[in-house]
Amino acid sequence: MKEEQELKKRMKNFEFAAKSTYFHHQWNMFCYNLIYNVRFIPRKEDREFIDEVTDLLAKYFTVEVPVGSVFYRARIIPGWKLTVQKHIDYLGPDNEKMPVWIPRKSLIRGYSDPSDVGVPPVEKAGPNRASPKGIPDLYVTDNIYTAVSEVRPSILELVNVVEYVNPSPIKIIKLPRTGQDLKAMLIDDEDINIYLNATARELSFQFSRPIRRGDADLEYLPTQYLVNALRDKDASVQGISYPSFQSHVGMNFVIFSQDDLELQKKPERIIRVQNVVYDCCNVNDLSEQINPKHIDYRASLTEADVDEMKKQIVQNSERTE
Numbered sequence: 001m002k003e004e005q006e007l008k009k010r011m012k013n014f015e016f017a018a019k020s021t022y023f024h025h026q027w028n029m030f031c032y033n034l035i036y037n038v039r040f041i042p043r044k045e046d047r048e049f050i051d052e053v054t055d056l057l058a059k060y061f062t063v064e065v066p067v068g069s070v071f072y073r074a075r076i077i078p079g080w081k082l083t084v085q086k087h088i089d090y091l092g093p094d095n096e097k098m099p100v101w102i103p104r105k106s107l108i109r110g111y112s113d114p115s116d117v118g119v120p121p122v123e124k125a126g127p128n129r130a131s132p133k134g135i136p137d138l139y140v141t142d143n144i145y146t147a148v149s150e151v152r153p154s155i156l157e158l159v160n161v162v163e164y165v166n167p168s169p170i171k172i173i174k175l176p177r178t179g180q181d182l183k184a185m186l187i188d189d190e191d192i193n194i195y196l197n198a199t200a201r202e203l204s205f206q207f208s209r210p211i212r213r214g215d216a217d218l219e220y221l222p223t224q225y226l227v228n229a230l231r232d233k234d235a236s237v238q239g240i241s242y243p244s245f246q247s248h249v250g251m252n253f254v255i256f257s258q259d260d261l262e263l264q265k266k267p268e269r270i271i272r273v274q275n276v277v278y279d280c281c282n283v284n285d286l287s288e289q290i291n292p293k294h295i296d297y298r299a300s301l302t303e304a305d306v307d308e309m310k311k312q313i314v315q316n317s318e319r320t321e
Contacts, residue, residue, distance in 0.1 A: 023198040027206070031222040039221070050226060053199065054233040060185055060196055062237070063174045071140035071164040071253060071261060074147035075111055076157055077270070110160030110268040117162045119258050127216045129207055130227040130240060130254040138255040140164055146250030148271050159271040164261040170238045173230060175204045177243040177251060207242035208252075231256065 030046045037043070042050070111117045118138065119125070125136035141147040148159050176182040182200050186193045203226075211219045227240060239255040255261055280290035 023195070023202055027202055027222075034221055034225060035218050042225070050229050051233075053203075053226065054230045056196070056199055057173050057203075057230060058234045058237070060187070060192075061173050061175065061200075063172060065166060065170045065172060067166060067169055069142075069166055071142065071166075071255075072144050072147035072161055073117055073138070073140045073164060074144075074151045074159050074161045074271075075117060076151050076153050077110055077160050110158075110270050112162065112265075112268055114258075114263050117160070117263065127220050127224070128254075129220060129223055129242075129252075132220075132224050132228075133217070138164075138258045138261065140253045140255065140261070141244065141250050142253070143247075143250045144269070144271070146244045146247040146252070148273070149247035150244060150252065152246065153273045155273055155276050157273050159273065161269045161271055163264040163266060163269075165264055166260060167262050168260070170255070170260050171236055172239040172241055172253070173237060174251075175207060175240070175242040176200050177204070204243055207240075208245040210245055227254070 026049050030042070030049055033043055033046055119136035122134055122136060125131070125134055127133045128137065128139065131137040139150075141150060144161055147161055151159060153159050174181070176185065182197065185200075186196060207223055230237060230240070238257065238260050239253055241251045241253045244250045244252050278291075282288040282290060
């Protein structure tokens, strides 16, 4: 009896590996053909494969986001936007006006207008994970940390974060982040579950994996094609969500129509990046210790130091005007 159970377990593992390998192979062939072979009208085999995938996503990966869910969108504030109030009414010893710098946090202005924090205009919409160049979609996240991480700021950069809320339920395709997310979408059919698992793992990775900006035009083509095919398959789908690779704690959302979310009129949330920690490894020798240990990562700069840096930025910009 024990041997039979062990044999069944091995057979299930083999079946899962076979179906996972099949999906991985089919996806790779689709990507190669789309990028390097026939781009605008994919081969019949590739079209049939994507048709199967979109059927699977629409049937098993569709969820409804409840009313009032909060989404976050971030944008880096350029250095020249940082202002420090300057009074020139103070008279010096020779009755000469002397500038007096008064640094205040409240003087840092971010973005709050929909035209600044919403989807970019068509002429400025670059290629993204789910949308080709010139087709703007709204990219948001489910938490502030992920929103900040996704814009990849440097140390001491300031990031403006705004909130969006959906006034009505929205229907999206959700690629699972955790095993618990995947378990929630499984059904009673074991054979289908194996394929669902393979699909979820592959697509979650493909949508989340980091891509260098210079490679974006080509590397984004497969996921862009899949999303467009999905939108054509089911017009009621309003977006897609996938795990964030930048933060490892949140989800990214692509909302096809900005009208499905409402920008919240709240005081500007300005986030300052205190530290950026690189988690490193030697791919040829994983036993080598790269990351420093027992380091205090608390900010080494005081508020006065940061205010002085802002002042220098403003002064330098004035010299160049």
